[in-house]
Amino acid sequence: MNGKTILITGCSSGIGLCVARGLKTRGWRVFATARQLADVARLQAEGLESLALDLRDSASIQAAVAEILDRTDGRLDALFNNGAYGQMGAVEDLSREALREQFETNLFGTLELSNQVIPILRHQGGGRILYNSSVLGLVALPYRGAYTASKFALEGLVDTLRLELIGTGIHVCLIEPGPILSRFRDNAHIAYQRHIRAENSPHREKYAAMEARLLKEGPAAPFTLPPEAVLEKVIHALQSRRPHPRYPVTVPTWLFTVLRRLLPTRALDAVLRRAGGDGRR
DSSP states (O other), X not given: OOOOXXXXXXXXXXXXXXXXXXXXXXXXXXXXXXXXXXHHHHHHHXXXXXXXXXXXXXXXXXXXXXXXXXXXXXXXXXXXXXXOOOOXXXXXXXXXXXXXXXXXXXXXXXXXXXXXXXXXHHHHTOEEEEEEOOGGGTSOOTTBHHHHHHHHXXXXXXXXXXXXXXXXXXXXXXEEEOSBSSSHHXXXXXXXXXXXXXXXXTTHHHHHHHHHHHHOSSOOSTTOBOTHHXXXXXXXXXHOSSOOSEEEESHHHXXXXXXXXXXXXXXXXXXXXXHHGGGTO
């Protein structure tokens, strides 16, 4: 046992669940949180310390942090901000409500939770805060505007936080996955159905192709990796004496990191439009 503790959001499936399991086997005391009580019960049945944390709800965030600190006598060594979802739909079809919901989870709640944890890490003389961003925090793809906007905003906020915490012993890292096997598409489809009225949209034909992709079984994009690929980067970010500010995961992230530096905007737009398949992939 290494005796270190970590709080992870969004552990009901995918990356969060994989990282929670992986760190637990490596001796971390893992607090695996999820929004739904049914998921919390399932995680507890698996042997993980789990409790409810809804990033849309300030009271839920504060209660979860207070409970964890009570269990650990006030100590927390790391936070992995993983909880997020993707709102699909053309920008012109996004309502203020849809965009607000996207930011409440992907940015505002993540910021609030981080700001609850930073004073704890300051008092201890250091720690790690990791943020699960995305290749779509680096480049844009069609019909993913709300999610892309939230991840662009997250990248800017985290870059600023990293500069502000230099000298505190708190290391701040961005994990930037491309396509990863998870329930992301299932959750994105639910959000899409909740907020997008395809029948009244000039994009309705492309939405039909997009829905087929979201409902497709198995990997929907080339170079898709299992969530263990993210776990590997998280372990390095937590254990390295000098963790990287950014951890690209998957070939698309590496590729677009390079292309956005090399290509003029119109040329990059052409590549991104083709890569996004106008929403079909």
